[in-house]
Amino acid sequence: MKTARREAWTGRVLLIVLMAATLMPFLSLFVTALHPSGSYPLGLEWPDDPQWGNFATAFTAARMTELLKSSVLIVLGVVPISLVVATMAGFAIGHLRIPGRRVIFVAFLLGLTLPFEGIITPLYYLVRDMGVLNTRWAIILPLIGLFMPFSVFWMRAHFVNMPEELSESARIDGAGTWQLFWKVHVPLAAPATSSLAILLFLWTWNQFLLAIVLVDDPLQRTMSGALGAFQGQWGTDIPLLCAGSLLILTPTLLVFLIFQRRFVTALLQGSLKG
Amino acid sequence: MKAAVKRRSGSRWAGWLFVLPAAAFYVVFVIQPLAMTVQYSLYSWDGIGVATWNGVQNYLRVFTDPDLFAAILNAIKLIVFFSAVPVVLGLAIAATIRRIAASRLALVARTVIFLPQVIPLVAAGITWSWLLSSTGLVNQLLTYIGLEKITRAWLGEFSTALPAVGVIGAWVLLGLCTLLLLAGMSKIDPALYEAARLDGAGPLREFVSITLPSLRQEIGVCVTVTVVAALASFDIVYISTQGGPGNASMVPGLEIYYLAFSERQVGVASALAVVLTVLVIACALPIQWLTRDRSS
Numbered sequence A: 001m002k003t004a005r006r007e008a009w010t011g012r013v014l015l016i017v018l019m020a021a022t023l024m025p026f027l028s029l030f031v032t033a034l035h036p037s038g039s040y041p042l043g044l045e046w047p048d049d050p051q052w053g054n055f056a057t058a059f060t061a062a063r064m065t066e067l068l069k070s071s072v073l074i075v076l077g078v079v080p081i082s083l084v085v086a087t088m089a090g091f092a093i094g095h096l097r098i099p100g101r102r103v104i105f106v107a108f109l110l111g112l113t114l115p116f117e118g119i120i121t122p123l124y125y126l127v128r129d130m131g132v133l134n135t136r137w138a139i140i141l142p143l144i145g146l147f148m149p150f151s152v153f154w155m156r157a158h159f160v161n162m163p164e165e166l167s168e169s170a171r172i173d174g175a176g177t178w179q180l181f182w183k184v185h186v187p188l189a190a191p192a193t194s195s196l197a198i199l200l201f202l203w204t205w206n207q208f209l210l211a212i213v214l215v216d217d218p219l220q221r222t223m224s225g226a227l228g229a230f231q232g233q234w235g236t237d238i239p240l241l242c243a244g245s246l247l248i249l250t251p252t253l254l255v256f257l258i259f260q261r262r263f264v265t266a267l268l269q270g271s272l273k274g
Numbered sequence B: 001m002k003a004a005v006k007r008r009s010g011s012r013w014a015g016w017l018f019v020l021p022a023a024a025f026y027v028v029f030v031i032q033p034l035a036m037t038v039q040y041s042l043y044s045w046d047g048i049g050v051a052t053w054n055g056v057q058n059y060l061r062v063f064t065d066p067d068l069f070a071a072i073l074n075a076i077k078l079i080v081f082f083s084a085v086p087v088v089l090g091l092a093i094a095a096t097i098r099r100i101a102a103s104r105l106a107l108v109a110r111t112v113i114f115l116p117q118v119i120p121l122v123a124a125g126i127t128w129s130w131l132l133s134s135t136g137l138v139n140q141l142l143t144y145i146g147l148e149k150i151t152r153a154w155l156g157e158f159s160t161a162l163p164a165v166g167v168i169g170a171w172v173l174l175g176l177c178t179l180l181l182l183a184g185m186s187k188i189d190p191a192l193y194e195a196a197r198l199d200g201a202g203p204l205r206e207f208v209s210i211t212l213p214s215l216r217q218e219i220g221v222c223v224t225v226t227v228v229a230a231l232a233s234f235d236i237v238y239i240s241t242q243g244g245p246g247n248a249s250m251v252p253g254l255e256i257y258y259l260a261f262s263e264r265q266v267g268v269a270s271a272l273a274v275v276l277t278v279l280v281i282a283c284a285l286p287i288q289w290l291t292r293d294r295s296s
Helices: A002-033 A053-061 A064-096 A101-110 A120-129 A137-160 A164-172 A177-188 A190-205 A209-214 A223-234 A238-258 A260-273 B002-014 B016-040 B057-064 B066-100 B104-112 B121-131 B137-144 B161-186 B190-198 B203-214 B216-231 B235-240 B252-261 B266-291
Strands: none
Touching: A002 A053, A002 A238, A002 B066, A002 B104, A002 B121, A002 B137, A002 B161, A053 A223, A053 A238, A064 A101, A064 A137, A064 A177, A064 A190, A064 A223, A064 A238, A064 B016, A101 A137, A101 B016, A120 A137, A120 A209, A120 B016, A120 B252, A120 B266, A137 A190, A137 A209, A137 B016, A164 A177, A177 A190, A190 A238, A190 A260, A209 A223, A209 B252, A223 A238, A223 B121, A223 B235, A238 A260, A238 B121, A260 B104, A260 B161, B002 B016, B016 B266, B057 B066, B057 B266, B066 B104, B066 B161, B066 B203, B066 B216, B066 B252, B066 B266, B121 B137, B121 B161, B121 B235, B161 B203, B161 B216, B161 B235, B190 B203, B203 B216, B216 B266, B235 B252, B252 B266
């Protein structure tokens, strides 16, 4: 019994240390953001005269409203299309058991660990020839394709576990495959699709490589890509850079804190499956 | 009967219509560019003019040019930080907090240690560039505990830039690994531990004989995810060091970006891209295979 209590205490101490190590960087960012713009403060030092106005300055300098709008538009382009398309494919591969499903599934699996850098060069020329370079479509369209292996994999895993009888009875009631899909299976797939939506939202929002290569204008990029440009522009003004970084982080943090339980579960499952 | 079978198999083929849109996106934006990368890698091309056939010259350069090869080696070195540190530390932490995993503190901690996984890597890069700078928190802490002598601009010196980048990666990935392993541990039957206790096993023995073997699959996932993150690292390096100083922290992902879009050596960039892709798949597949849950 004594060992168990000692273990519990070590565990608690360790958890607190771990949380501190996770939060300390954010704290340093926050404290630094309050120093006078252009100064060179120490890493963790409360300013004599906190400059709350830095956040407002950074908000204007980073053009946050436009950035938010751009990221939201990109997410709205990627997530719904991916969900519909991947759910259909997952349904066909996992539930309809179409001929050749094994081959097509393995073909999708091959793309699962593909590093984006591996195809970024041709993507540039491809997107340019499609005439969408430097528009949000340059990020949206390739991302749908790049997320497709995981999305199909995820949805198939759901549909494989759907009982055959479900479809049998719907078919007896005269439903065609199309109705069967939309009326019966799409509503039942809601837990799988909503988790997938969370993951896709996060990956799109945080996408950096595609944003900096395929879109020049930071205002047409994802939040992450815009942050990169912001660093390039304000990199020497440390308090302002810290304030801007915190602002750009805030939307993700808010979404995370609101849906935290779902997020953690989805991400853990996501990596387990991937 | 025959007609029914026929109708059925017909509708099975019709199921392909459902796969078509997904396959189209995948083929156009992944398979096609992948094939184009392989094609580009065999040519000498500046991205504008006429491409000339170059055979395997670009590949030879990837393996003989010290700068390019160093980038590949750096990516492999990063595995120590991105993969070994989070997995080993994650195992130790998860094993220690296993018993209190359901407590209120642990639930709060679950959210907190997940934060690095949610924020953009770019933000992690900016934050840590500041922490590791000469006046940053890391040096401040070192001075505080009397290690003033070793303080430096961690990301700016040849010998420390790459490990410093590694520390950022370890910070990002530690929470994910810990939580994944903890989730795996919660699935282990507590009766196993009780039996071990009755047999007089200590915590270490328990860990080696019960925890580790049961976590095979979760460890496999952690190793795969983190190794891929190390080999294909881009965002963190781009933000924190740009590959510098000199070439000290250059990684293949960043090198591809520079070669293709600044130096206009599309052929060499593509050869490196092919090598990186093969390397990632060559690492990910065996780990997956070795740690796969044989029962499923």
